[in-house]
Amino acid sequence: MNKAVKEPFALNYGSYEEAREFLDNRTLKTVAEFTVNWEAIKIYCSLEEDGNASYWDAEYAEQQWGGIVAPPGLLLTWAMSLQWHPSKKRSHHFIAVTVPLPGNTLINVATKTEYERHLFLGDRVHVEDRLIDISREKNTRLGIGHFLTTQAKFTNQKDELIAIQTNQLFRYNAHEE
Numbered sequence: 001m002n003k004a005v006k007e008p009f010a011l012n013y014g015s016y017e018e019a020r021e022f023l024d025n026r027t028l029k030t031v032a033e034f035t036v037n038w039e040a041i042k043i044y045c046s047l048e049e050d051g052n053a054s055y056w057d058a059e060y061a062e063q064q065w066g067g068i069v070a071p072p073g074l075l076l077t078w079a080m081s082l083q084w085h086p087s088k089k090r091s092h093h094f095i096a097v098t099v100p101l102p103g104n105t106l107i108n109v110a111t112k113t114e115y116e117r118h119l120f121l122g123d124r125v126h127v128e129d130r131l132i133d134i135s136r137e138k139n140t141r142l143g144i145g146h147f148l149t150t151q152a153k154f155t156n157q158k159d160e161l162i163a164i165q166t167n168q169l170f171r172y173n174a175h176e177e
Helices: 016-020 038-048 058-065 072-079
Strands: 105-115 126-134 143-155 161-174
Touching: 016 126, 038 072, 072 105, 072 161, 105 143
Parallel strands: none
Antiparallel strands: 105 161, 126 143, 143 161
């Protein structure tokens, strides 16, 4: 059976002026589908060949941190929605795709994540994304477009701050060859 390929997230098109009206807009708080779980931690650490006892040894983790902690590299994984679900539409926390701008391509060019605390087994990640800046039109080697800066706030089910992630993205149309 041949299924059509769908874009994961449709972009919203518009002008720079329309996009500027989105500054300081936030997404609704997205709640992760799954809690932080040891199975996913082990799979991730196995792929990374990360032998940190905080991720493998419950007794050690309990003494060091008060419980099994999740590797920081899994933060976005906990917040992602399923690629497909039989009865739900895929949702996301990325505000950048909702900003009306010209440009048919969106790439992440820089990410900075500041961690405040660990995620523990059983935590459920909540995330809210905010648009904090949009550049004027830029002509780069990739194409002509705008840089967007977003800031995602990750919390747990107790509304405790886990991390703040600042992303810079480039929304552009590629140069014609």
